[in-house]
Amino acid sequence: MNTAPRRWRTSAHGFNAMLLIECPWCGPRAETEFSYGGEAGIVRPPDPDALSDAEWADYLFNRANPRGAHRELWNHTHGCRRWFAVERDTVTNQIQRSYTLDGTAPEPGTGSGTASKLTAESDTTSRIGSGG
Amino acid sequence: MKRYSALGLVRNALGYNRDWREAWRSPEPGKSYDAIIVGGGGHGLATAYYLARDHGIRNVAVLEKGWIGGGNTGRNTTIVRSNYLWTESSLLYEKSMKLWEGLSQDLNYNVMFSQRGVYNLGHSLQDMRDIERRVNANRLNGIDAEVVSAAELGKAIPHLNTSPDARYPILGASLQRRAGVARHDAVAWGFARAADSLGVDVIEQCEVTGIDVRGGKAVGVQTTRGPIASDRIGVVVAGHASVLAKMADLRLPIESHPLQAFVSEPIKPVLDTVVMSGAVHGYISQSDKGELVIGAGIDAYTGYGQRGSFHIIEHTMQAIIELFPVFSRVRMLRLWGGIVDVCPDACPIVSKTPVEGLYFNCGWGTGGFKSTPGSGWVFARTMAHDEPHELNAPFSLERFATGALIDEHGAAAVAH
Numbered sequence: 001m002n003t004a005p006r007r008w009r010t011s012a013h014g015f016n017a018m019l020l021i022e023c024p025w026c027g028p029r030a031e032t033e034f035s036y037g038g039e040a041g042i043v044r045p046p047d048p049d050a051l052s053d054a055e056w057a058d059y060l061f062n063r064a065n066p067r068g069a070h071r072e073l074w075n076h077t078h079g080c081r082r083w084f085a086v087e088r089d090t091v092t093n094q095i096q097r098s099y100t101l102d103g104t105a106p107e108p109g110t111g112s113g114t115a116s117k118l119t120a121e122s123d124t125t126s127r128i129g130s131g132g
Numbered sequence: 133m134k135r136y137s138a139l140g141l142v143r144n145a146l147g148y149n150r151d152w153r154e155a156w157r158s159p160e161p162g163k164s165y166d167a168i169i170v171g172g173g174g175h176g177l178a179t180a181y182y183l184a185r186d187h188g189i190r191n192v193a194v195l196e197k198g199w200i201g202g203g204n205t206g207r208n209t210t211i212v213r214s215n216y217l218w219t220e221s222s223l224l225y226e227k228s229m230k231l232w233e234g235l236s237q238d239l240n241y242n243v244m245f246s247q248r249g250v251y252n253l254g255h256s257l258q259d260m261r262d263i264e265r266r267v268n269a270n271r272l273n274g275i276d277a278e279v280v281s282a283a284e285l286g287k288a289i290p291h292l293n294t295s296p297d298a299r300y301p302i303l304g305a306s307l308q309r310r311a312g313v314a315r316h317d318a319v320a321w322g323f324a325r326a327a328d329s330l331g332v333d334v335i336e337q338c339e340v341t342g343i344d345v346r347g348g349k350a351v352g353v354q355t356t357r358g359p360i361a362s363d364r365i366g367v368v369v370a371g372h373a374s375v376l377a378k379m380a381d382l383r384l385p386i387e388s389h390p391l392q393a394f395v396s397e398p399i400k401p402v403l404d405t406v407v408m409s410g411a412v413h414g415y416i417s418q419s420d421k422g423e424l425v426i427g428a429g430i431d432a433y434t435g436y437g438q439r440g441s442f443h444i445i446e447h448t449m450q451a452i453i454e455l456f457p458v459f460s461r462v463r464m465l466r467l468w469g470g471i472v473d474v475c476p477d478a479c480p481i482v483s484k485t486p487v488e489g490l491y492f493n494c495g496w497g498t499g500g501f502k503s504t505p506g507s508g509w510v511f512a513r514t515m516a517h518d519e520p521h522e523l524n525a526p527f528s529l530e531r532f533a534t535g536a537l538i539d540e541h542g543a544a545a546v547a548h
Contacts, residue, residue, distance in 0.1 A: 018441035019433070032443050036432035038387070057533040061385035061476050065374035067436045090388075091436045 022098040023076045024084050037073030039063050040085040040101075067091060074098075133329035135240050155321055156200075156328035161335050164361035165193045167515060168353060169368060170340045170376060172196025174205040174316075175493060175500065176368040177323035177334070178508020179515070181239075184330035186509075187516035192332045193362075194324075195355060197339035201320035204370045207438075207470035208501040209393050209415065209427040211406055213250045213311035214275055217266050220526040220538045221479055222273045227523055228506025229275075229310060235505055241322030243314050244420065248405045250311035251280065251289070253455070255300045255411040263306045270308070280305045291402060291458045300412050300454060313406060313417055313425075319504055343367075343379040343490065350380070350489040366491045366515050368507075371436065371471025373494035380487050385532050386473045386495055389430040390440035394448070394467040396459075398422030407455060414451030424462060426452055430472060430498060438469045472497050477537040482511050482524040491515050492529065 019031035045051055045059055064070075070090045075083050087096040134140065134153055144151055167183060169176045172194045183189045212232055214225035236242050254260040263279060270277035281304050286294040294302050324334050335357070342354035343365065352361035367376045371388040398421050408415035414428045428448035431440035445467065453460045475481065475495035480503070482493045493511045496503060510524040520528065531537055 018443055031441055038434075053533045053535075057385075058383060061532045062383040063374070063385065063387055065384070065387050065434060067372070067375050067388075070434065072433070088433070090434055093435065093437055093439075 019088075019093060019095065021074060021086060021095065023074075023079060023082075024098055024100045025082060026076060026079045029076070029079060033076060033078040035075045035077040037075055037083065039065075040071040040073045069096075133325065136242075155325040156334050159333045159335065161193060161195075161338060161355065161357050161360055162333065164352070165333070166191040166362065167364040167366065168192070168360060168362040169194045169366045170353065171203075171367065171369040171372075172200050172320075172324070172334060172336065173203050173368065173370060174319050174323060174504035175370075175496070175507045175511070176366070177320060177327055178505050179366055179368060179493070179511045180332045180334075180508075181323050181327040181330065182509050182512035183516060184327060184332050187512060189516060190331035192327075193360065194327065194332060194334045195338045195340055195353070195360075196334070196336045197356075199336050200324050200334065201317050204470040204472070204500060205316055205320045205504075207393065207468050208316060209417070209425050210313045210316045210419075210501060211250065211311070211408075211415065211417065212245070212314055212502040213308050213406075214502070215250070215252070215266065215270050215277055215306060215308045215311065216540060217269055218538050218540060219269075219273055221540055222270060222275055224480075224506060224510070224523050224527070225503055226273065226275050227509065228503045231505035231509060232314065233310075235314075235319075235322070239322040239326040241318060241325060243318045243322050245312065245314040247310050247312040248417075249307055249309045250406040250408060251285065251305040251307050253285075253305045253407065253409040253411070254303050255409065256303070259411055260303050263304065267306050276308055276310050278307050278309075280307045289403070289405060289407065291456050292407065293455060293457055298454070302455075311406065313419075314501075315420075316501060319501075323504075323508070340376065340379075343376070345380055345487050345490070348486075348488055350487050363489045364491075364515055365489060366493060366511060368493045368511065370494065370496065370500060371473050373473045373492065377492065380485070380490055382485055382487070382492075384481070384492070384494065384529075385476055386481075387434050388436060388471050388473055389433070390435045390437065390469040391427070391430045391472045391498055392440045392444055392448070392467060392469045393425070393427040394445065394464050395419070395423040395425050396462045397465045399424070399462060402458075403456075409451065409455060412451040412454050414448050414455065416452055416456070423465065424452075424459065426464075430474065431469075436471055438471060440469050472500070474498070476532070477539050478541040479538040480507070480527050481529050482507065482514060482527045483520065483529040484514065484518070485529060 020028050022028045084100050086098045166189050169180050180192050180194045214229040216222040254263045267277040267279050282294045339356045340353045344352045350365045374384050377384045403418040406417040416426050473494050474497040481495040510521045513521040
């Protein structure tokens with residue numbers, strides 16, 4: 001019998017698992033197919049020479065590193081090799097949604113980037129179970 | 133505080149162990165302190181201890197949101213070494229090593245520091261060139277280091293697969309004989325008890341929810357147990373550094389990642405040293421209880437959940453079995469994750485900040501445990517004098533603007 005307090009118990013979906021990430025082009029795939037690209041939405045300053053050293057360092061090195069909701073880049077390295085963005089909770093690892101960087105989403109498997117926008121409702125299951 | 137001694141052990145044994153006292157008090161938080169340390173891990177407690185012992189600042193509170201020893205201090209693989217490549221880091225870690233060597237006596241608490249040696253393996257000609265370079269750099273900085281051949285390795289560590297037929301043959305290693313392991317819980321408890329005995333208030337279950345800044349100066353903190361005033365605040369919270377920085381409107385060059393580690397079921401003594409490999413990427417030692425203590429690299433993504441992904445475990449096990457085929461049927465007993473605060477140059481930040489009276493000690497990443505006493509020592513000095521010691525001056529927050537990074541990524545004996 002598992003005598004651990006309920007909140008300590010591990011479930012197949014909460015532990016010994018990896019992320020299940022939805023590539024906008026290829027659909028849900030295992031985390032091992034992807035490479036992590038860090039915080040999304042960091043824009044390279046158009047005129048770096050105009051910045052102070054501190055402003056340049058802020059662009060180059062400083063990160064929000066939030067506890068909770070995080071928008072981040074992933075690359076489907078072992079698939080279509082395209083970059084896209086993911087909204088993930090950094091505490092629970094629940095993935096809210098994936099989206100293409102220009103805001104449009106293709107039909108999975110079509111390789112085209114012109115279809116309808118992905119919405120927040122297109123929630124993906126965020127983890128692959130451990131299989132026992 | 134009653135000193136621990138052999139005589140005390142005998143006396144308490146004869147008294148049926150009824151007279152043992154709590155190791156530290158559990159005081160209610162005061163209204164104000166001369167200094168506040170946020171974070172009751174090893175580094176924070178060490179800071180409080182050295183503030184009280186060396187700088188005469190004893191009206192200090194250590195605020196811990198959970199319990200002492202429940203964070204990264206209890207979630208590492210306990211390796212202590214100082215064989216870093218660059219002069220700035222090797223001198224800082226060597227200061228720590230020297231403190232480790234007298235720590236049990238200083239604290240009157242047995243931290244079970246065991247200088248059993250650390251081997252860093254080389255699997256390619258380039259690995260061996262890097263090892264030669266690092267060993268020579270260490271020796272120039274007065275740190276013991278030597279290069280060991282594969283044949284010598286085979287004699288020293290009988291179960292290590294030094295066969296030339298291995299998939300990633302071992303060509304040699306660096307060896308730091310003064311390196312080793314310590315008991316991580318005892319380090320936290322020892323520092324807490326020693327700091328407490330010097331008058332420091334170690335306050336558990338007290339989470340900091342805000343940092344009060346007025347006119348560019350830190351004036352206190354908001355906590356789950358009420359506001360506490362102080363014009364000298366040191367933040368030592370490892371993986372949560374960015375969260376605390378945000379409370380003072382600061383941004384840090386830090387990302388927090390899960391770092392997983394595991395122990396096996398206890399087995400008979402089989403490994404009397406520490407073996408690390410940056411190339412196949414794993415490290416292993418055996419605890420006094422007989423468990424194999426195993427670790428490797430961080431999960432790629434950022435995370436605050438104290439857990440990581442399964443394929444990292446699989447990768448780590450592959451590395452360990454590549455090095456020690458004899459362990460292939462040993463079963464793992466427990467695994468855990470810590471939240472490590474990784475800097476772009478894999479070096480810590482022990483620094484003043486743009487906010488007067490607010491100090492940050494963070495960014496130790498995957499290598500924090502070994503630096504516990506040294507980190508506390510330089511941070512206490514920085515907080516007491518409002519200027520860094522020469523050992524931590526290079527580890528300022530400004531280095532990211534000036535460009536004077538200390539690039540230990542890939543240089544510091546094991547990949548991070």
